[in-house]
Amino acid sequence: DAKTTQPNSMESNEEEPVHLPCNHSTISGTDYIHWYRQLPSQGPEYVIHGLTSNVNNRMASLAIAEDRKSSTLILHRATLRDAAVYYCILRDAGNEKLTFGTGTRLTIIP
């Protein structure tokens, strides 16, 4: 499976935008970019996914580089509830499995 690289931790102020980076230089043409997050003492939850184009949903936006070797998860206005570990995962179109890395621990400063 293609690997992803994320910073171990990040901090952001409450009510400000947050940009969480992910590098995936060995991504293949059929790999989708998925983001999950894990709140403290909970199971992971799906955030967003994309293939080539930027994507928006009610939780976040996903910006994908033109060469697809990197992507950025954008939280437009961070709240304390967004404090979590965020995982960037590559998932092949024909693969039902997810391979988690260690993710980025996001701390929100009130």
Place this chain on the structure above:
Amino acid sequence: DAGITQSPRHKVTETGTPVTLRCHQTENHRYMYWYRQDPGHGLRLIHYSYGVKDTDKGEVSDGYSVSRSKTEDFLLTLESATSSQTSVYFCAISGFGAYEQYFGPGTRLTVT
């Protein structure tokens, strides 16, 4: 929230004893998964199921077995628990062709 429950939520057991963890879903989803999560690691896939009686190994399957006799239940068994299997275990489900997995609340297992 997706209808996934895990039982028990917490368990302490002794080395060498058998342990079975249960994942139950009410969504009628085809795929079910068992992961473990340890400090310093993301989630690692133990086993998964793509239908009743259809299962396959994940990346850390040694020491674990699974069974799925009906759509709604996926059982994870540690035949003889070891201290290295102390972990938090998460079950997940997904539908056929779906892009997201839904995760249960987790089971914290301690093997003494």
